[in-house]
Each structure stands twice: as structure tokens, then as C-alpha cells.
Amino acid sequence: MVRDKSARGMAFPILNGLFLTLFCLSILYLMWYVVIISLNDGADSLRGGIYLWPREFTLRNYQSVLGDASLIRAFGVTVLRTLVGTVSSVFFTSMVAYAMSKRHLFGRKLYLLIGTGTMIFSGGLIPYFLLLRSLKLLDTFWVYIIPALFSFYNCIIFMSFFRTIPAALEESANIDGASDWRIFLTIIIPLSKPVLATIALFSGVGHWNDYFSGVVFVNNPDLVPIQTVLYRIVTSASMGKMAVAVPGVAAKMTSSIAIKFATMAVATLPIILVYPFLQKYFVKGVMIGAVKG
Amino acid sequence: MVQANPAVSTGSKRSWQSRLYAQRYLQAMAIPGVLFMLLFNYAPMYGIIIAFKQFKVTRTIAASPWVGLTHFQEFLGSEDFLNLLTNTLGMSVMYLTIAFPMAIVFAVLVNEIRSPRFKRAVQTVSYLPHFLSWAILGGILISFMGESGLINEVLVKLGVLKAPVIFLGEAHMFWWISVFSEMWKETGWSAIIYLAAIAGIDQELYEAATVDGVNRWGKIIHITIPSIQGTIVIMLILAISGMLNANFDQILILKNPLNALRSEVFDTYVYRMGIGTGRFSYATAAGLFKSIVSMVLLLLANRGSRALTGDSLF
Incomplete structure (x- = not known):
């Protein structure tokens, strides 16, 4: 390609690079700011003027967060629901998707129609709430897991991946007398690591970040995930109510931005840690989902 | 079965x-x-x-008496209704006119990067906020924009502001805060689909245009955009059908009594009326009204785009 070397031609790449760099810096700086405030003495932070580096370095904020039983418990709920919820939903959705990807499946058209309907119509929040109530799921740990077991959107992504697996692989197993269930477990799953990783990422991040189910479907403070605790702290502080319905360190957080930021940093760290490893998978997942969905 | x-x-x-x-x-x-x-x-x-119906939690749904359209009449006649409609549509229209095109522009800009390493870095960083919870980003935003937050500190120091402003306490600023923070969070992620579409464009088109002396801008307008038009239309139809869903996760966090006049949207209202005050039937009526309008919007957008561009979702 012939490159334009004139001043006009150079202006665009420079401005473009500058704009994109500034945009990325705004993201990185926001996260960095959380880190430096969480590592700075809480009382000192209130004086302002901290921009790039902690002024009075301390680990006390993290000690408070990690030493608080109710926060640790909330972290535990989040970790547990993310692990159980992700594994169960990836397994369940891929199993259903494998069967539905078979063109000779009786009733397949009806099944897919039912699935498509879920993407267009919804009962809305209140009927959903009443359903969970009549299923006795409210105020249980399972309210995080069971309603999230299956998503037709993810099912579509799985189906389009399964169709790319050469039929010959399954046929040879079929001749050996393996059932569809065995084929799914021993041939399909090992071949589907990229798509399993993609859906696990979407599902895992969804579980990790969800605060709403904890707010609406759960009252028991022992069953509330960390994001819901953060939601309560953040909104009660912004409303000017200093008394929070969460005990211990959490109550102090409304006044101490440092402890609040330390909690946020701890809650974000796992996402940042897994993110680079899964990045190569999710771009593909988005594309399949958007094209077929 | x-x-x-x-x-x-x-x-x-x-x-x-x-x-x-x-x-x-x-x-x-x-x-x-x-x-x-x-x-x-x-x-x-x-x-x-x-x-x-007039449903109460002490009764079953079947046993609750029918009341016809009473709840709809009350909802449509209430002072809240116009306000909800204004806020929901206002923020949605702002999002559609500012943030939606921004994702396309962002994809085009990223595509113009020549260095593969820089391109990869920009993509990695710009997708990141999508994976952060609004419970966390909302908390950071509230701290940033609070009375002693970073933004006030800097603006007062620079002399732009005489006294700190609690930005989230100013109702008239809420739409801007909501739309721009959402755009900041999602632009990189939304651009993935366009970047994928751009990657599929035949490179010979660009080479031919270069030979003909077409400049960068001309290539973007006459090759890139027309080539990804199908993707843009599909995404636009989806965006229009989701207009009334607003941005529940985010608004629920940023909403407070001071900005409620401009931050209350259909979804937060349904939540507040239904779960908050226990008026299940009334809240369901409000939610149903929203769903019906959403479906009409989807059908209209689909038909309109088929008439105008020939591309449609179904």
C-alpha cells in the first residue's frame, strides 16, 4: 500500500494514536487510583492531593477488610457461587446444546422455537420474583445457581461450535457402540475447550459481578455475595445514611473511602487475573453469538 | 410432551x-x-x-380477583408515568445517538492502527471495563464525583469550579453521567463485533482505492462503512428494541433521592414499586406496559430497516 507521507497524512495516525492512548490511560488510571487510595492511610486520603502514588503507605485497609468476618463470608459466597454456578451452567448448557445440535433430533424445531421465544418475550421482574418464591428458592444459596443453569444465548454459541466438529469422529465412536452420552463426555467435551472457556468466562464473570440477585432474592446476610455488600454500602453512603445494615468493618466503609477501595480491589483482582488468559477465547464467542443470535 | x-x-x-x-x-x-x-x-x-388482578402475597394468583385495566389506568394517569417515559427515552436516545456510533468510530480508529502490538494493547485495555461490576464501577464513580472526590479536587484547584459540586446530586446532569460512564465502560467491548466485520472486508478493495487516489477518509466512507452496514443495522435494531430497558444495573447504583427526578426509569420503578413497596400487581402492569412498547419498537425498527436498507433481523 502506498503510504501518504505528507503532513496531513501524518496528522491522522498521530491524533488517532493519541486519542486511543488517552482512552486506555483513563481506564488504567481509574484502576490505579483505586489501588493507591486503598494503600494509603484512610485519614490522610481525606486531605486529597493523592494522584499517582500513596502518600502514607499502609496495608491496614487490607488488613481490616481481610480481618472482617462478614466480608470474608461474603467473599466466600461469591467464590462458591461462581465456581458451582459456572461449572454447572457450562455443563448443563453444553449438554442441552449438544443434543439440540443434532439435526435428526425429534422435536428439534419445537425446542429451538421455545428457545428463540425466551430471547424475545419475558415475564418481567415481578412474575419472575413470584416464581422463585413459589419454588422456595428465595433466601437460599440455590437462587444464584439454578435460575442461571441455562441460557439459550449460550446454547446457540455451543451449537454452532459443535456443528464444526467433524462427524467422522462421532461416527467411529458410534460404531464402537458408544452411546450419545458417552460420545458427549469423552469426545465432544475434550474437543470443545475453546468454546467451553468462552462460555465459562461469560458465566463466571456474570456470577462474580452480579449484585442484583443478592439484593432482591436474598435477605439472609450470611448468604449475600460481596457485590451486594458493596452495592448496599455504596448506595447507602450516597443517600447520606451513615448507618448501614451491614455489621463490622462494612459500617466504617461509608466514611472510609480507603477501606471501600480496598474491598473493591480485592473483589476485582480475580477478574484481572483470569482476564489475560481468556482474552483470546471471548472475541470468538462474541462473534459467533452476534452472528447467529 | x-x-x-x-x-x-x-x-x-x-x-x-x-x-x-x-x-x-x-x-x-x-x-x-x-x-x-x-x-x-x-x-x-x-x-x-x-x-x-388485585394480587396480594397472602393469596394465590388464581384466587386474586380480576380488576381489568385499573392498574394500567392508574399507571398511565400517574405523575410518575411521564417522568419515567422522559427519562427512559431521553437516556436511550442519547445512548443511541452518542454511544452507539461511538463504538463504530472506535472500531474504525482501532483498525487504522498500523502497529499490531499497539492494536492488541488498545483492545486488551478497552475490553477490560466491560468485565467490571457496576457495583464496583458505580462505587468508584460516586467517590470520584463526590464532594471531596478527585474531579472536584482537580476542578477547584484549576479554578474551573469555585466550590465543589456533588455531581450525582444534580438531577440535570444525571443523563450525561449515565450515558457517558456507560459508553466509557462498553465502547471497547461493543466495537469487537464491528472489528470482526471490518476484518472480513476484501483488502483488494482498499488497494484498488489507493491506486485511484482515494484518501483515508474516502476509504472509510465508501468502503469500510458500506461493507459493515449489515452488522450495523442488526446491532441498531437490537439497540432500539432494548431502548426501554435502559441501564438497570448502573442506574440502580447511581440513583439517589437528589437526582431521582431524572434517574427514575421503568425498570427501577418496577423494582421500587414491586419489591420495595409490595405493590406487585401495579408494578407488573408498569413492567408489562414497558415490554409491549419494547416489542412494538422492535417490530418498527425491523420493518423500517428492511424498507430503508434491505437488512433486517427477521
Whole structure:
């Protein structure tokens, strides 16, 4: 390609690079700011003027967060629901998707129609709430897991991946007398690591970040995930109510931005840690989902 | 419930019963998913009828008396209604006109980067906020924009502001804060789909244009945008059909009594009325009204785009 070397031609790449760099810096700086405030003495932070580096370095904020039983418990709920919820939903959705990807499946058209309907119509929040109530799921740990077991959107992504697996692989197993269930477990799953990783990422991040189910479907403070605790702290502080319905360190957080930021940093760290490893998978997942969905 | 369909017979001599038996494992794998959808996605649709009843938690849905359109009349006649409609549509229109095109512009700009390493870095960083919870980003935003937050500190120091402003306490600023913070969070992620579409464009088109002396801007307008028009239209239809969903996760965090006049949207209202104050029937009526308008918007957008561009979702 012939490159334009004139001043006009150079202006665009420079401005473009500058704009994109500034945009990325705004993201990185926001996260960095959380880190430096969480590592700075809480009382000192209130004086302002901290921009790039902690002024009075301390680990006390993290000690408070990690030493608080109710926060640790909330972290535990989040970790547990993310692990159980992700594994169960990836397994369940891929199993259903494998069967539905078979063109000779009786009733397949009806099944897919039912699935498509879920993407267009919804009962809305209140009927959903009443359903969970009549299923006795409210105020249980399972309210995080069971309603999230299956998503037709993810099912579509799985189906389009399964169709790319050469039929010959399954046929040879079929001749050996393996059932569809065995084929799914021993041939399909090992071949589907990229798509399993993609859906696990979407599902895992969804579980990790969800605060709403904890707010609406759960009252028991022992069953509330960390994001819901953060939601309560953040909104009660912004409303000017200093008394929070969460005990211990959490109550102090409304006044101490440092402890609040330390909690946020701890809650974000796992996402940042897994993110680079899964990045190569999710771009593909988005594309399949958007094209077929 | 499974209706075997003999019409799909493809000339096999085996009876449909024996073929159904042969796929018993597949059916056992598929049917739990169908049952799940019937229970969690379709059963709540039955619950919608409480919008036409006087439902109380102490009664069953079936035992609640019918009240016709009372709840809809009350909702449409209430002072809240116009306010909700204004806020929901206002923020949605702002989002559609500012943030939606921004994702396309962002994809084009990223595509113009020549260095593969820089391109990868920009993509990695710009996708990141999508994976952060609004409970966290909202908390950071509230701290940033608070009275002693970073933004006030800097603006006062620079002399732009005389005294700190609690930005989230100013109702008239709420739409801007909501739309721009959402755009900041999602632009990189939304651009993925356009970047993928751009990557599929035949490079010879650009080479031919270079030979003809077409400049960068001309290539973007005459090659890139027309080539990804189909993707843009699909994304636009989806965005329009989701207009009334606003941005629930975010607004629920940023909303407070001071900005409520400009931050209350359909979804937060349904939540507040239904779960908050226990007016289940009334809240369901408000939610149903929203769903119906959303579906009409989807159909209109779909028809409009088919008429104008020939591309449509269905």
C-alpha cells in the first residue's frame, strides 16, 4: 500500500494514536487510583492531593477488610457461587446444546422455537420474583445457581461450535457402540475447550459481578455475595445514611473511602487475573453469538 | 410432551418408535433444557396476569380477583408515568445517538492502527471495563464525583469550579453521567463485533482505492462503512428494541433521592414499586406496559430497516 507521507497524512495516525492512548490511560488510571487510595492511610486520603502514588503507605485497609468476618463470608459466597454456578451452567448448557445440535433430533424445531421465544418475550421482574418464591428458592444459596443453569444465548454459541466438529469422529465412536452420552463426555467435551472457556468466562464473570440477585432474592446476610455488600454500602453512603445494615468493618466503609477501595480491589483482582488468559477465547464467542443470535 | 414428528422421516425403513428409542440419550440431554425454559422463562409469563388482578402475597394468583385495566389506568394517569417515559427515552436516545456510533468510530480508529502490538494493547485495555461490576464501577464513580472526590479536587484547584459540586446530586446532569460512564465502560467491548466485520472486508478493495487516489477518509466512507452496514443495522435494531430497558444495573447504583427526578426509569420503578413497596400487581402492569412498547419498537425498527436498507433481523 502506498503510504501518504505528507503532513496531513501524518496528522491522522498521530491524533488517532493519541486519542486511543488517552482512552486506555483513563481506564488504567481509574484502576490505579483505586489501588493507591486503598494503600494509603484512610485519614490522610481525606486531605486529597493523592494522584499517582500513596502518600502514607499502609496495608491496614487490607488488613481490616481481610480481618472482617462478614466480608470474608461474603467473599466466600461469591467464590462458591461462581465456581458451582459456572461449572454447572457450562455443563448443563453444553449438554442441552449438544443434543439440540443434532439435526435428526425429534422435536428439534419445537425446542429451538421455545428457545428463540425466551430471547424475545419475558415475564418481567415481578412474575419472575413470584416464581422463585413459589419454588422456595428465595433466601437460599440455590437462587444464584439454578435460575442461571441455562441460557439459550449460550446454547446457540455451543451449537454452532459443535456443528464444526467433524462427524467422522462421532461416527467411529458410534460404531464402537458408544452411546450419545458417552460420545458427549469423552469426545465432544475434550474437543470443545475453546468454546467451553468462552462460555465459562461469560458465566463466571456474570456470577462474580452480579449484585442484583443478592439484593432482591436474598435477605439472609450470611448468604449475600460481596457485590451486594458493596452495592448496599455504596448506595447507602450516597443517600447520606451513615448507618448501614451491614455489621463490622462494612459500617466504617461509608466514611472510609480507603477501606471501600480496598474491598473493591480485592473483589476485582480475580477478574484481572483470569482476564489475560481468556482474552483470546471471548472475541470468538462474541462473534459467533452476534452472528447467529 | 415430546411430539415425535413422523414427517421428518428421511426414507429410513425403521419405524419412528425405534428411531426415537435410538436417540433416547439425546432426548434425555435436550429435554431438561426445554423444561428449564418452560419453567424459568415461560411460567413467569403466566404471572403477568396479576397485572389485571388485585394480587396480594397472602393469596394465590388464581384466587386474586380480576380488576381489568385499573392498574394500567392508574399507571398511565400517574405523575410518575411521564417522568419515567422522559427519562427512559431521553437516556436511550442519547445512548443511541452518542454511544452507539461511538463504538463504530472506535472500531474504525482501532483498525487504522498500523502497529499490531499497539492494536492488541488498545483492545486488551478497552475490553477490560466491560468485565467490571457496576457495583464496583458505580462505587468508584460516586467517590470520584463526590464532594471531596478527585474531579472536584482537580476542578477547584484549576479554578474551573469555585466550590465543589456533588455531581450525582444534580438531577440535570444525571443523563450525561449515565450515558457517558456507560459508553466509557462498553465502547471497547461493543466495537469487537464491528472489528470482526471490518476484518472480513476484501483488502483488494482498499488497494484498488489507493491506486485511484482515494484518501483515508474516502476509504472509510465508501468502503469500510458500506461493507459493515449489515452488522450495523442488526446491532441498531437490537439497540432500539432494548431502548426501554435502559441501564438497570448502573442506574440502580447511581440513583439517589437528589437526582431521582431524572434517574427514575421503568425498570427501577418496577423494582421500587414491586419489591420495595409490595405493590406487585401495579408494578407488573408498569413492567408489562414497558415490554409491549419494547416489542412494538422492535417490530418498527425491523420493518423500517428492511424498507430503508434491505437488512433486517427477521
